[in-house]
Amino acid sequence: MIVDIGGPGNAVLSGGSNLGGYRNEFPELGQDHNLLFLEEPWVTERLPQECSSALTEFYVALRGDPAEAPRKGASLRDECQLSSTAPSWGFDPNSYSKLVGAILSREQLRVTGFIGHSWGSVRLTYLKPEVVGPSLDLAWAVLVRPFPVGVNAAQLVNSQSSVIAGRTKDVSANGASEVEGRSLPVTYFDYLSAEISRGYLDDNSFADSVADMEKYPDQSSLKTIGRLSDAYWKRYGRTSISPGYLALVQETCAVLGGWTEPFGEIASPRDVLAASFLPCAERQPITGSVRPGNVQTCLVSSPLDSVVPEKLIKRAYGGTASTNLAWRTSTQRSHWSVDQLKECLAEVLEET
Structure with missing residues (x-):
């Protein structure tokens, strides 16, 4: 499964992402899932x-x-x-999908789940099946305080x-x-x-x-x-x-x-x-679909979050009529809180 910690601008290997303890913190993931964390391009790009x-x-x-x-x-x-059009600092749909596809091909893996924190919801829309390849077989997604695409x-x-x-x-x-x-x-x-x-x-x-x-x-x-x-x-x-x-x-x-x-x-x-x-100032927005479709999806939001206000999340996802969409509300303020992630994981993994 892919675990996207969001950002952009966060270095996955900086030591602040709890990579080593992630599986222990969320035992719901079990031992039979590989966790794929992707480092952003800027980390290794030379700064002129x-x-x-x-x-x-x-x-x-x-x-x-x-x-x-x-x-x-x-x-x-x-x-x-x-x-x-070929970003060197952050990802775009093409570069993100190509990187995921290359890793899956090399390691002989397939992706069945996606955990996205904050901007991770945008990265979920980046995934293009025609670029990633047949190893992209999403069955579920958990989006914690997701950025409201659109x-x-x-x-x-x-x-x-x-x-x-x-x-x-x-x-x-x-x-x-x-x-x-x-x-x-x-x-x-x-x-x-x-x-x-x-x-x-x-x-x-x-x-x-x-x-x-x-x-x-x-x-x-x-x-x-x-x-x-x-x-x-x-x-x-x-x-x-x-x-x-x-x-x-x-x-x-x-x-x-x-x-x-x-x-x-x-x-x-x-x-x-x-x-x-x-x-x-001269860029036009790019939007992607946030509809869960056949993917079992669980969202977490908080009315106290000032980074991604809950009303925007509800505008983006609340009108998505689907039996595959569950919603959890956190009472914690911090945008980086993982409160309710355990509960969401238990829900989507049980359904799938």
Whole structure:
């Protein structure tokens, strides 16, 4: 079976995906299934200096001169070939299907199940039987907090920001604050980015972050904000950005299209969310079918998830009339939570 941890921009072999313990954590999988995890292309792709510089310039513009960000985003798109029909950072339907097909052929395997976290639901639509070959024989799929295939950039950003807005304060008057051990001062840009990044924290860490951010602009609060902002933008060093961000932009651009509204400031979480679509302003969205068909499917969503709001998932999947579609609701906030995955696995494996 394929296990897609989502992303894009997450390195499967980074040590944070619990590959070694996955089968032990979910004994429902038994010992008779091979688990196939696919590493994203950006992990081994060489990062040209021109592309790296364009990444830095885009990030710096967002921090200090947002009016320049659309132009810098266009430069990022060109220098890093984000609009290429042969993507080198993330997957597309053809490259994903070819990779799966090659592995199945070489190892003499067949795929009967698919577990997709978040963006994994998009990767499920990537699988093309005519490219993968006869070894693709899906009988079931479990999608945990699935990305709602079919929405565009504006719909996603508007829905995400509506969930986040209620917990955001206007602290823009505080200006830039130096933080011990951080190469860049913490600004309102970081505060807004941190608010978005909190959607990935587990419930205990989220509660801790609330307590920390209430102390703003104390040093403890500023350190938390800086750490969360850097995680969101994949920043390292001073103004360097991981090429994983290129995979994120390349795949989301192709699936959601670009940002078509005017952009000139960073004054709200919505502005920060919209910023990642600036490099793909000329792209049109690509949609795939989310209907389970004859595949026994179980979905997990949460009303507390701010990364993939539940109402969008219900819009994408809720109207899919099928006796093969089951639904589980998690009460946990974190987008990376695997709550209810056990229950979904038990349900689909029993049916198949």
